Amino acid sequence: MKVQVIHGLGMDMRGIENIEIFGPMKLDEYNVRIREFADAANIEVSIFHSNDQSEIINVLNQASKLNYSGVLFNPAGFMQGFPEIGEAIKLIQIPVYELHSTNPVSRGRVSDILKYCSGSITGFGVDGYRIGLSAIAHANKTQKS
Numbered sequence: 001m002k003v004q005v006i007h008g009l010g011m012d013m014r015g016i017e018n019i020e021i022f023g024p025m026k027l028d029e030y031n032v033r034i035r036e037f038a039d040a041a042n043i044e045v046s047i048f049h050s051n052d053q054s055e056i057i058n059v060l061n062q063a064s065k066l067n068y069s070g071v072l073f074n075p076a077g078f079m080q081g082f083p084e085i086g087e088a089i090k091l092i093q094i095p096v097y098e099l100h101s102t103n104p105v106s107r108g109r110v111s112d113i114l115k116y117c118s119g120s121i122t123g124f125g126v127d128g129y130r131i132g133l134s135a136i137a138h139a140n141k142t143q144k145s
Contacts, residue, residue: 001042003070003136004063005034005129006056007049009077021102023125030126037130041137053078057088064092070118070136071096072129079104079111089116095139097132101125 007027010017015026031047038045046068048059056078063071073096078085089096095118098111103123114120119135121128 001069001137001140002044002046002067003038003072003133004059004068005045005047006059006071006073007047008056008073008075008079009051009053011049011074011076012051021107023101025126030129033126034129037133041130041133043133043137045133051077053082053085056085060085060088060092060096064094068094069140070094072099072121072132072136073097073117074099074101075111075113076100079109079113081112083112086113086116089113095119095136097121097135099128099132101128 011027014022014030015024027049034045034047050056060071071094075085075098096116098114098117098120100122101124104111105122118139121132121135124131
């Protein structure tokens with residue numbers, strides 16, 4: 001099973017800015033932990049980051065075409081005001097789970113793209129990626145049954 005992880009706008013600033021909200025963990029450290037979670041679950045994972053919405057859309061489209069089992073997407077700064085990303089999610093044929101290490105709703109932020117996703121995982125820190133990988137594995141197993 002293959003899962004695409006996508007980090008959106010501003011994730012490269014994790015551990016550098018807004019530490020009081022997101023903590024000190026940098027994006028590279030997130031990626032190490034995500035790979036550990038994937039290895040433990042016997043899941044092949046591809047990790048991508050971009051601050052460019054067209055690149056995000058291309059990776060979403062490729063994940064579907066390359067038979068990934070699902071996508072974990074932390075849109076970060078792309079969660080509001082980027083309808084093209086939502087439309088791209090709507091068009092692909094694999095589950096996409098929106099993921100946030102914190103709870104953006106507690107800060108008054110509500111995602112515009114969540115309505116296109118299969119579900120959301122918020123507030124679990126980096127462990128949310130483990131939960132997301134498990135959700136995709138479970139959905140994949142259920143579809144094959």
